[in-house]
Amino acid sequence: MILPVVMAGGSGTRLWPLSRGNYPKQFLTLSGKQTMLQNTLSRLTGLAHSPVMLVCNEEHRFIAAEQVRQLGVEHSGMFLEPVGRNTAPAIALAAFKAVEKGTDPLLLVLAADHIIDDIEAFQRSVNQAAKLAKQDKLVTFGIVGNKPETGYGYIKRGEQFQTGFVVNSFVEKPDASTAKEYIASGDYYWNSGMFLFKASRYLNELKTYRPDIYDACEKAMQVQNNDLDFIRVDKAAFETCPDESIDYAVMEHTKDAVVVAMDAGWSDVGGFSALWEVSSQDENGNVFTGDVKAIDTKNTLVFGEDKLVATVGVEDLVIVNTKDALLVAHKDKSQHVKAIVQQLKDEQRSEAKLHREVYRPWGKYDSVDSGERFQVKRITVKPGAKLSVQMHHHRAEHWIVVSGTAKVQIDDTEQFVTENESVYIPITAVHALENPGKVNLELIEVQSGSYLGEDDIVRFEDRYGRVK
Template identity: 60%
Template sequence: MLIPVIMAGGNGSRLWPMSRHSTPKQFLSLTGDDSLLQQTIERLRPLQHGSPIIVTNSEHRFLVAEQLREISVTAHDIILEPVSRNTAPAVALAAIAAKRETDPVLLVLAADHHFENPAALIEAINKGMQLAEQGLMVTFGIKPTRPETGFGYIHRGEALSEAGHRIDRFVEKPDLATATDYVSSGNYLWNSGMFMFRASRYLEELQKHHPEILTACEQAIGSATRDLDFVRLDHDLFAASPDDSIDYAVMEKTDAAAVVELDAGWSDVGSWQALWEVNEKDENDNVCQGDVITVDSHGSFISAQHRLVTTLGVQDLIVVETKDAVLVADKGQSQNVKAIVDQLKSAQRSEYITHPHVPRPWGEFDTIDSGDRYQVKRITVNPGQRLSLQLHYHRAEHWIVVSGTARVVCGDKEQILTENQSTYIPLGVKHSLENPGKVPLELIEVQSGNYLGEDDIVRFEDMYGRCPP
């Protein structure tokens, strides 16, 4: 039995402003109609495998669940990390959960990678399966296409079979001269961060080389609770785990490491330049997305999300327009976008955290306008969904129904509103909103008060498990 383990964490910094802390790149449609997470799962369909295990954080749980629903996939588990502890503990959680029933081979994948040739990936996975079933700890090494200083490398050792090689050593990100030597030698591969092994073998190696991680993860899984589709871990028990990657904690220490070479047009989509490389280009080597007009422009990535973007006489630029931010960068500097995100985070700006358009388990909202002591949102509630019973201490709200039907509870009063009808929610009064109809409910919400943050919500009842214990 093969079970995919999809690592769906991330902080949304490398492809800002399109990705944000609340919506990292794995949840975005960057190289096709599906998100990177959905593509990761879809490309495994030629394999015989069990339901995937997704490891993510609590903030992104409904994004994961909704994107799985959209492609008709049911997860084995969606494990929610209460705090980030890197990949070694994350994989341990999945291995412990998977081994409760059988002892499957785990295929550990990042949720945000891209492959030009999925068939070659499937071929490599089948080779890795042969080695993993022999008890080896397998990783996949990417055949280099250029000297690259942004990746770690794997030095291949002796051949084990036609399937792969032993690993002689892992090496850190090199300087350009060293990377050039690595590629010229033909014996080095890029470290992809993809792995394959039996669940029991991973736990054995973790016990041998980093038992503190295993102990913390066993205790966290042992005390976990189920909530809808999610496995919730105890914060303190999981936080006790050391923060370490699977490379450092296990793969660089084990004597059973093997590598399968992979030549499948792989990209970690780790920068705007990388995204430019994997997307289709026009006759001037530009990647244009959205409403874009270019004149005498070459080698650029230009994305318009909400309005017309034009360029004139530019070359090798990154231009990304979203509703609330614009990035203009030299393509060669796109690896340094995190420096901008760090400044936004330090200044506590909302553009670091979220987009004006925010998905919610019940639907979505879009911030239309805001100013001193007011904010206007367009809210969509999906059929049969309901917002929590809640109150606000710092703001009052006016709701105007644009289309659909709303069931509104405000204090001890319940009413049905339809198109062009409105209601007022006073400050400090318990209220809820439900769509009892068969079509989406759309309304305009006008907030007024001295504080309009999303954290001014006290929940009393919630069908999505968001009330505090």
């Protein structure tokens, strides 16, 4: 049986400001009506497989869980990496878990942030690869390239092996002229970063070629803590694990690497130019999302989140307007957006990591306005959800209910607050907010005090495992 393992980590810095550290591209809706993670899970429908296993990091766990819940698909757990250590260790955790009960499934390793247009072709390649993986081959999927792409690594195929080819070599990202030679030869595929192999076979090869990674992951798996749908491993042990990709750790060394061709309209959406290419374009080559008005505009991507964006006489641009940031870039230079993100990180600016709108397991909040001693948020609490029982040392809060009904605890008293009513929470008061209704609770929160940071929260009780 095939066990899909979906890798949902990564930061997607080349799609900033849409993608942020705390809300990266795999959780965004970039094509169609589903997020990239949801699209990845949906394309497994019709493929014989056991419940999906996800691997993500601690900060994204509630976003991933909510998107899986919305889709209504069954899963076998979500591994939470204590720290990012690249793909080789992440896959090792999944493989160790898969063989725990004496089973040895085929692991179908997928990234959560890829676009694949032709699902039938995707599944056809997976089924072909499964026959090879059952013969102890480690299969990688090579994308049939339609242009000399310099943004991808390549796989050179060797002699044919049944429905695939022996891997001759893995090649780093080439320059333009070399990429043209690769495509013209017909012997090279784009490296998709998708794999299929037996769990035990991967672990054996990892132990052979990278025993340091194997040992660290084996020790980390010896201490497992289940928290809701999440699986945590020993942090100290996992932190000792080297940071390494599966290509470098295993695939470039194993004698049993096989590549299966996939021609399925694949893209890893590695930047805005790639997003423009895979999106539906109008007669002028434009891709517009949101409220956009354009005159004499060609081959331009515009994303407007909350206000009108107008363009006049421009060509080959990327314009992304979010609630707290505006990006204007030439389409051919959009790969360099990650340099802007690095500047923001160096300056410790919140825009590198956070959107103005932040998602939480109970709902979300939007930071509408702020000043030296105040902050205004619009808060949405899902039906039946409850914020943690908490207190603040440095700020007081006013809550004004816009719609719905709030159940409010302040120290030892409870009360219901309905539309157009408000309540005041003094500094150091122990308080909680709950939505007892069947519709979203919307309220305006006004914070005032000497310090308004999110780290001024002392939690006493929490439904979502955030109390140590």
